[in-house]
Amino acid sequence: MHEHLNIEPIGIVRTDSDEIDTHWRSVESEIHVSEQYTAGLQGIEDWSHLVIIFSMHDAQFKLDKHLVNRPRDRDDMPEVGVFAQRSRFTPNTIGMTVVRLLSVAGNVLRVKGLDAIDGTPVLSIKPYAPVYDAANEPLIPVWFLRLMQG
């Protein structure tokens, strides 16, 4: 039905943090943009936040296991579909996170709050613009609140 898309990473995540799972909001990491794209960072320092789209390349989506499941395999969680949760195991294993831009030096962005491990391929970098990216009074399920509280 659908054609396959051929996508080439534009950069890579570098971090020495091993606490991505638990404390990613305070994690600082670097994004090393491929040098052919360095000029594309011009003016990025005028934005405070970025949208990072990346490939969770170590995750492998399995239809029978990941299409519907209980978040983090917790018994106290409801069964929800993969598109109704923030699982790493999604079709295409594409991740997306809003990060704070700390600094720019050459082809290296330093950011805060990226929940991606060292070596993660980056597919797209966009400036965070509320007109596209902000939700007005978003509603979330109670189970997700509980999940975030640990």
Place this chain on the structure above:
Amino acid sequence: MHEHLNIEPIGIVRTDSDEIDTHWRSVESEIHVSEQYTAGLQGIEDWSHLVIIFSMHDAQFKLDKHLVNRPRDRDDMPEVGVFAQRSRFTPNTIGMTVVRLLSVAGNVLRVKGLDAIDGTPVLSIKPYAPVYDAANEPLIPVWFLRLMQG
């Protein structure tokens, strides 16, 4: 340097609106999810907003033309890099927008605010969770404010 990723769309955008460019925030469209993934929508109605990641398949990024340019070719705009603006012409031409979820019926999501044309391949659907997706007091450049005012 980087391996290529092989990505298969999980669904497709259906809309009869031809005002995506100018009034996308009020546009209502449908996302038809591939039927093998229908069960993955379970529980999605408990979220008010979704993050839609899609392929701007009709746009073609050219390094010499799109790496640095003036947004919308306007003389009153500064020269900014592709990663510092929300151009359609980006490497990998991956788009991302936060939409409001209006309704779900079978494998069809009805959404509001998607700036994607009819036939756009959808790569990922995520529930909008402020903990991942909201920016705290985002700063944007003055030129972008002017651009949005038309």
